Structures are given as structure tokens and as C-alpha cells.
Amino acid sequence: MKDLQFKRHRRLRTTESMRSLVRETHLNKEDLIFPIFVVEGENIKNEVSSMPGVYQVSLDYLTAEMQELEDLGIRSVILFGVPHEKDETGSQAYCETGIVQKAIRQVKEDVPSLTVVADTCLCQYTDHGHCGVVRDGEIVNDESLELIVETAVSQAKAGADIIAPSNMMDGFVAAIRRGLDEAGFVNTPIMSYAVKYASSFYGPFRDAAHSSPQFGDRRAYQMDPANRLEAIREAQSDVEEGADFLIVKPALAYLDIMREVKDRYPLPVVAYNVSGEYSMIKAAAQNGWVNEKEIVLEKLTSMKRAGADLIITYFAKDVARYLSES
Numbered sequence: 371m372k373d374l375q376f377k378r379h380r381r382l383r384t385t386e387s388m389r390s391l392v393r394e395t396h397l398n399k400e401d402l403i404f405p406i407f408v409v410e411g412e413n414i415k416n417e418v419s420s421m422p423g424v425y426q427v428s429l430d431y432l433t434a435e436m437q438e439l440e441d442l443g444i445r446s447v448i449l450f451g452v453p454h455e456k457d458e459t460g461s462q463a464y465c466e467t468g469i470v471q472k473a474i475r476q477v478k479e480d481v482p483s484l485t486v487v488a489d490t491c492l493c494q495y496t497d498h499g500h501c502g503v504v505r506d507g508e509i510v511n512d513e514s515l516e517l518i519v520e521t522a523v524s525q526a527k528a529g530a531d532i533i534a535p536s537n538m539m540d541g542f543v544a545a546i547r548r549g550l551d552e553a554g555f556v557n558t559p560i561m562s563y564a565v566k567y568a569s570s571f572y573g574p575f576r577d578a579a580h581s582s583p584q585f586g587d588r589r590a591y592q593m594d595p596a597n598r599l600e601a602i603r604e605a606q607s608d609v610e611e612g613a614d615f616l617i618v619k620p621a622l623a624y625l626d627i628m629r630e631v632k633d634r635y636p637l638p639v640v641a642y643n644v645s646g647e648y649s650m651i652k653a654a655a656q657n658g659w660v661n662e663k664e665i666v667l668e669k670l671t672s673m674k675r676a677g678a679d680l681i682i683t684y685f686a687k688d689v690a691r692y693l694s695e696s
């Protein structure tokens with residue numbers, strides 16, 4: 371190898387202590403937001419069949435779940451309500467005594483140190499399973515906004531620390547911002563699902579939240595997976611309309627988009643590590659085909675490397691345990 375010119379990159383990989391010295395990306399417990407499904411009823415702790423280790427819980431189990439999070443060092447939770455009654459306009463989404471409003475109140479009372487994020491959407495609450503108002507088979511935008519604002523304000527009144535609209539109607543950030551401000555919640559931030567693709571990775575979530583569309587699909591409001599510039603337009607509007615955080619969803623198949631959003635906008639970026647991404651790893655791990663811990667840490671680290679500041683993930687509790695072990 372005489373006279374051969376090359377660089378010795380392996381110098382920085384010789385030992386674990388050397389590797390940790392030059393490590394560029396770190397996962398922290400503070401980065402994690404844990405999603406939880408709260409169902410109406412009593413004494414319910416149902417494992418979601420397509421999401422092993424993920425449960426729908428009733429209010430009587432919720433506080434213990436939240437305390438477990440706190441003990442593990444997780445500081446934030448995103449709540450999804452699973453109501454008994456559905457109707458055409460999703461009225462349980464914006465009802466003062468709706469399941470998610472009750473859940474928010476309870477968590478803020480029992481475990482006040484947790485940051486409570488409320489997912490703001492109608493699909494779990496409408497009998498047709500769409501995220502807005504349906505007229506003649508179409509999801510109409512501006513009428514939907516009114517109900518979405520009502521939902522957001524009711525969640526803020528219940529004590530939600532952050533409002534996270536996921537419905538993909540145009541103008542939802544502007545409408546919610548105005549609604550929150552008028553109701554006196556000028557300090558309640560909006561974590562916008564700014565970039566949300568019409569993705570097959572949401573399948574298991576729809577089992578968990580009973581939110582599958584009863585006709586058609588969501589492609590007239592969620593984004594085409596083939597598009598990149600459209601993601602920038604979506605994020606740009608949300609920034610202009612006053613979003614405080616930008617979610618990119620799903621995460622794993624869209625890391626390129628995450629990086630672009632992070633580079634363009636000076637806001638915290640949130641990766642939503644969605645249900646299908648969770649279930650695929652769980653299934654492979656249960657078969658002994660992959661090492662769950664290693665693959666989960668690699669995957670979440672990749673999201674941070676791609677620009678995510680925070681990660682919504684069903685693996686949050688596992689990751690908190692892994693981080694404590696190491």
C-alpha cells in the first residue's frame with residue numbers, strides 16, 4: 371500500500387468511548403411523546419390486536435398509565451378519544467363531557483407535570499369516519515373548520531397544554547389560532563400536523579381508534595406520498611398561519627421531507643412514528659427476525675438525525691427504559 375493516499379475514518383470508531391465522543395445525534399427521554407387511546411366505559415384495558423403492547427384504556431386506568439410515564443421520565447402525552455357514540459357531525463369531539471375532554475381534565479388534575487397534547491380531529495367521532503363534514507360524498511372544508519375550532523377550544527378549556535390538529539383541512543391553523551385567541555387561550559400552542567400523507571401506515575391506528583373511513587379514502591385531504599413540493603407548501607402555510615410546531619407524518623418513509631422542513635423553518639419539528647411503523651417492528655421482533663431494542667433505537671435516532679426535535683411514538687415507554695439501562 372506504499373504511496374497510497376487515503377483518509378483514516380476508522381480512527382474515530384475504535385472504541386465505544388471514542389464513538390460516543392463524536393456521536394452527532396442523541397435520543398433523550400424529553401424528546402418523546404406517548405400516544406394513548408382513551409375509551410368510554412369502565413375497567414377497560416384492551417390490547418389493540420394489530421399493535422401488541424398498545425392498549426385502549428378507560429378513565430379508571432388512565433391515571434396509573436400516566437404515573438407510569440412520569441416514573442419513566444416521559445414528560446408528554448398525546449391523547450386520542452375513542453367515543454361510544456358517533457354521529458354525522460362528530461359532536462362528541464367538541465362536547466364538554468366528551469371522552470377526550472374528561473381524559474384531559476383528569477390527567478391535568480392527577481399528574482399535572484405531564485404536558486398534555488390533544489389530537490384535534492373528527493374521524494373517531496363521525497359515523498362516516500372522515501375528518502370533516504360530509505356533503506354529497508365530499509368532505510367540505512370551511513364548514514369542517516368551524517367544528518374543528520370548536521373541538522380545539524373545548525380541549526383547551528379542559529386543560530390541554532398543546533392543540534394538535536390532524537384533520538388536514540385548509541386553513542385549520544389560522545382558524546384554530548383565532549378561535550383559541552378569542553376564547554382567551556393566547557398562550558396555548560398549536561402543534562400542526564403540517565405534513566400528513568395519505569398513508570397505509572395508519573392501518574393499525576384505525577383499528578385502535580375505530581376511525582376507518584366508511585366510504586372512500588382520505589386522499590382528497592391528506593397528501594400524495596409522491597409529492598415533495600406539496601409538503602413545503604403545506605408547511606409554509608402552517609408557519610404563516612401561526613403554527614408553533616410542525617409535525618411530519620408518517621416518519622420513516624418521509625425522512626427526506628423531515629430534513630427539508632427542518633432546514634427551511636425555524637420551528638420545532640415533530641416526527642410521528644405511526645402505528646404501521648410500530649406494528650411492523652413488533653411483528654418482526656415477535657418472530658425473532660430482528661432485535662427489537664436495537665432496531666427501535668436505530669429508527670428513532672434516524673428520525674432525529676433527519677431533523678426531528680421530538681418524536682411521537684408508541685415505543686416511548688420502551689425507549690425510556692432502554693435509555694435508563696445504558
Ligand code: PBG
Pocket residue numbers: 489491493501536537571572573574575576581588643644645646
Ligand atoms: C386522525 C389521526 C390518524 C392518525 C393520527 N391522527 C389517522 C388518520 O389520519 O387516518 C394516525 C396515527 C398512527 O397511525 O399512528 N386523523
